[in-house]
Amino acid sequence: MANSSTKKHFIDGILIVFSVLFALFINKTAENYKITQEKEIAVESIHKELYRNYWTIxxxxxxxxxxxxxxxxxxxxxxxxxxxxxxQADFF
Structure with a gap:
């Protein structure tokens, strides 16, 4: 019986560790996606500003x-x- 209980606790522990690691992976993936989106918005904004500056100049x-x-x-x-x-007045 102790063997069955030990296996159950071991499997529960592995599932908890896996769940935590999976949650961290999902969180990191979502954070990377958000950063990528912000970078794309920033680059697009810079391109628009450069385009406007070109026409102004x-x-x-x-x-x-x-x-x-x-x-x-x-x-x-x-x-x-x-x-x-x-x-002489430095106009030319």
Whole structure:
């Protein structure tokens, strides 16, 4: 009878250890899945921000090129005295 009781306790102990290890495995798997999802969201957010920044910089570049062209066209029509004065004031 002691042998049967010992086997029962041993099997119960193994089942408890297995249950705890299985619960830890499930918990770790769920945590890894959550972290993976958060990483994917973060990467997607970074991609969107980079895309928006690219178009902002492209727009600014176009605006600055238009200003430079306008300044060059104004510069070409300046009188030599005014051009010299602006160069001395560090405008050119």
């Amino acid at each position: 492209k727009s600014w570049n176009e605006d600055h090129l238009a200003v430079i062209q306008r300044l060059d066209s104004l510069n070409n029509g300046l009188k030599p005295e005014l051009e010299q004065e602006l160069k």
